[in-house]
Amino acid sequence: MTHATGASQGLARGLAAEQDGYRLNTATCGVPAGRPTAFQFTVTGPSGAPVTDFAVHQTKKLHFYAIRTDLTGFQHLHPEMADNGTWTADLAALTPGTWRLYADFIPNTGPHAAELVLSRTVTVPGEPAPVPLPAPADTTTVDGYTVTLHAQPMSGAHQLTATISQDGHPVTDLQPYLDAYAHLSAFHEGDQALAHLHPANAVNGDHGGPTLTFQALLAEPGNWRVFLQFQTAGQLHTAQLTVHVD
Structure with missing residues (x-):
């Protein structure tokens, strides 16, 4: 069972700027190329006023993601909110092209409040250099760690496991990251x-691994770019794989 914070936990979503009366508002539809940006936004509620009360989920009040249309440049950030409800996400430099930016949060409206993911696109000026999506694969390496995905997920619910090793030895010292031993983000090719x-x-404690089990709720068939984040010795690692869903 996953760490569910809403009825739709794990389902593909996040393609709308507004849902259930909540709206993601950005100060600009463009971001400069090649340099870090303090990107500001607000979330307004059903009353039209900025929301300032958010529930803590996965140790944070809001999770912010950025990805380019070719599914490169992944960023997962935890922005700061001012008293007036304005959030500031410190984006690393973005390359030219169209990017989708996601805000993942739970309004603090009670024990049954649903998790929401809203998004908008922004344009980074310049000539884009699209990167072809890597072919589906079961194994990748990052920072000296080998990450292997087991079982081919089908669209809808299906169990997916990841095994982490180093120099051929099972890794058993994963540290908690966002209240779990890993965080998996997946983006569907095309939309x-x-x-x-x-x-x-x-x-x-610091005893996670080597095998992590997920309930893989990938609602649409096709290719998904998967980013598996895990932590050892205080360092965060991000493994990238393409998974094909039938």
């Missing part, structure tokens, strides 16, 4: 629908 998942494994 950039977002799914994010957390392993079912119980957290017990």
Whole structure:
């Protein structure tokens, strides 16, 4: 079972700027190329006023993602909010092209409040240099770690497991990251629908791994670009894989 914070946890979503009366508002539809940007936005509620009360989920009040249309340049940030409800996300430099920016949050309206993911696109000026999506693969390496995905997910619910090793040895010292031993973000090729998942494994100090089990709720068939984030010795690692869903 995943760490569910709403009825739609894990389902592909996040392609609208407004849902259930909540709206993602950005100060600009463009972002400069090649340099870090303090990107500002607000979330307004059904009353039309900026929301300032957010529930903490996965240790944060809001998660912010950025990805280019070719599914490169992934960023997962935790912005700061001013008293007036204005959030500032410190984006690393973006390359030219069209990017989708996502805000993932739960309004603090009670124990049954649903998790929402809203998004908007922004344009980064310049001549885009699209990167072809890498072919589907079961294994990748990052920072000396080998990450292997087991089982081919089908659209809808299906179990997916990830195994992490280093120099051929199982890794058993994963540290908690966002209240879990990993965070998996997946973006659908073409429309950039977002799914994010957390392993079912119980957290017990710095003793995670080597196998993490996810309930892979990837609602649409096709290729998904998967970003698996995990932490060891205080360092965050991000493994990237393409997964094909039939």
